[in-house]
Amino acid sequence: MVIGGALTHPLMIQAFEASQAPGAAVEHFLGIPVTFINYSSSVIPIILASWVSCWLERKSNALLPSSMKNFFSPAICLAVVVPLTFLVIGPVATWLSHLLANGYQFIYAFxxxxxxxxxxxxxxxxxxxxxxxxxxxxxxxxxxxxxxxxxxxxxxxxxxxxxxxxxxxxxxxxxxxxxxxxxxxxxxxxxxxxxxxxxxxxxxxxxxxxxxxxxxxxxxxxxxxxxxxxxxxxxxxxxxxxxxxxxxxxxxxxxxxxxxxxxxxxxxxxxxxxxGLPRASAAPGAVTVARPRQTIFWRR
Known part of the structure; x- marks a missing residue:
């Protein structure tokens, strides 16, 4: 939720709108140019960023002492994943979305x-x-x-x-x-x-x-x-x-x-x-009704 909130923060939306103006200056973070994208209606960047955050959390939990996991592990994930999303994950995910759309247009024309x-x-x-x-x-x-x-x-x-x-x-x-x-x-x-x-x-x-x-x-x-x-x-x-x-x-x-x-x-x-279903029931937990056992009395 924090990663999604960072991507859709009003200040980031304003930065995106400002970057669209002619002659807008290119912002840098640690010497890397930042590509501002409007993530307010996107899903892929947040999903990929969450996956990276889960992977990083597992690694940090394995390295940190148990007394430090609860505080430092989430802090490390946010400090690494949020900038990484703005610099790499977000632009790559947006590129994948555009590639999907352009691929459809090409196939439909053909x-x-x-x-x-x-x-x-x-x-x-x-x-x-x-x-x-x-x-x-x-x-x-x-x-x-x-x-x-x-x-x-x-x-x-x-x-x-x-x-x-x-x-x-x-x-x-x-x-x-x-x-x-x-x-x-x-x-x-x-x-x-x-x-x-x-x-x-x-x-x-x-x-x-x-x-x-x-x-x-x-x-x-x-x-x-x-x-x-x-x-x-x-x-x-x-x-x-x-x-x-x-x-x-x-x-x-x-x-x-x-x-x-x-x-x-x-x-x-x-x-x-x-x-489409397994023969037995079609799935575990099937409700079956057993036939009652019949008893036959013979008379002579």
Whole structure:
């Protein structure tokens, strides 16, 4: 929390705004030039900085006496990680986000269906690591400059595919706890919130998450091949197709997006239902009902 607060401190935001002015002087720290970046809407730098801080904390705890760990270990982590984030981690993480966005643009210009397959397959993986934030500014820029965006319709099958995988778990499992989790995650996923589905079910079970990504890739390829666009920014959910209707009315691009989304949902559900769970239950803790033992009395 302290690292995130340092990155988004109002003084650092002011320093970023001042660095954008023409002729602004370059600041240095220990002789190293500082690249000011607005981290207020970023996630990757904080995640990477937290990982480095955890690694450094383990090393410092191993070297420091037990009587000094509680005070000096956090102090060392903050003194090292915060400057390192501003100098190295933050710029590198931002570069990775931009690389992801530029890579999508290059692939989409070369083959839209391929870009749809890649983005549909990798979207939930990017969400796990926070890399999807690198694409959000590009979506907003497309809306502002072009009046439409091609990524949001592709993301819709990726989201709905995880919902389909959760439905497959709900139908296949005999574990009472999993059924409760799947039911609530399914409801949240319909409205675009896939975190309960991913972290609660599909990712721990692995195969449902993979099936969801595969189905998202196929649905994304169909959607991109249909040249589907979103004409307003919003969270991909069951109501999102209304945002894909062009000013001229419903056309083939809208139907293509709906078909791609439907294919992703059905495919993820079917694959998960038949092959997504262990045969025994589908998971440890399955609730089974034993058949009562029958006693037969013979009469002569």
């Amino acid at each position: 083959a839209p269906w391929l870009a749809g397959a890649v983005l549909g397959a990798m979207w939930q993986v990017c969400v796990i690591f926070g890399l999807h934030w690198g694409l959000v500014p590009l979506m907003i820029n497309n809306m502002t400059v072009l009046g439409h965006d091609s990524m949001l319709p592709i993301i819709l099958p990726a989201v709905i595919a995880q919902v389909g995988a959760v439905l497959g778990i709900f139908l296949a499992t005999r574990d009472a706890r999993q059924r409760v989790l799947a039911g609530s995650a399914f409801s949240a996923g319909l409205f675009g919130i896939t975190e309960p589905a991913i972290y609660g079910l599909t990712l721990p079970l692995r195969r449902p998450f993979i099936f969801g990504c595969v189905a998202g890739a196929i649905g994304g390829a169909i959607t991109a091949f249909s040249n589907s666009y979103a004409y307003s920014f919003g969270l991909p959910n069951i109501f999102f197709p209304a945002q894909m209707i062009p000013p001229g009315g419903i056309d083939a691009s809208v139907w293509g997006g709906l078909i791609g989304t439907g294919v992703a949902f059905v495919l993820a559900c079917v694959l998960t239902f038949f092959a």
